[in-house]
Amino acid sequence: GQQVMQIPQYQHVQEGEDFTTYCNSSTTLSNIQWYKQRPGGHPVFLIQLVKSGEVKKQKRLTFQFGEAKKNSSLHITATQTTDVGTYFCAGHGSGYSTLTFGKGTMLLVSP
């Protein structure tokens, strides 16, 4: 079955440092979605990428979808304490009607 791997599993940064999490799929994806889960909370949708090579920005967050549509990344510039949480990527494979989630990257930001 389809597998989505995400690295790193955990990262601890100082406030102001950059952060990147990477997502790799075993198969070509129709799309990639990113979610954020705050500690004790539930996942909240951030963004969706659909096109090969697509790049989208949301303020300090930059999302990329690889040319082969098998990998993606989320980059946060100048992290803030409000960025703390676990970031999940998730994708639909061709012919799949459900999302496959990566295991997530937990981000801790120290002031």
Add this chain to the structure above:
Amino acid sequence: DGGITQSPKYLFRKEGQNVTLSCEQNLNHDAMYWYRQDPGQGLRLIYYSQIVNDFQKGDIAEGYSVSREKKESFPLTVTSAQKNPTAFYLCASSILPGAFTEAFFGQGTRLTVV
């Protein structure tokens, strides 16, 4: 306000007892999902439903059962056959099944079996 409501937030049960987790949505979404979250394991799909009176097994359906008698409701029963039921359970919905639709999650139910 539209959204997904899961209840209760915390649930304790004795080993060997069945327990039903509630999930209600007023978003008029067709598709609903149940995920299980364990530390370091991400979200694993238990069951999903694309339409009323129909549902399919996900990756870890053993020991669980669901029903979808109404569009708004998708309860999950954790049976005594589930070997390790203690976990955080998340219900989600999307406007349509399939690609290009985002998932909206409920607040989750943390189940502890003692």
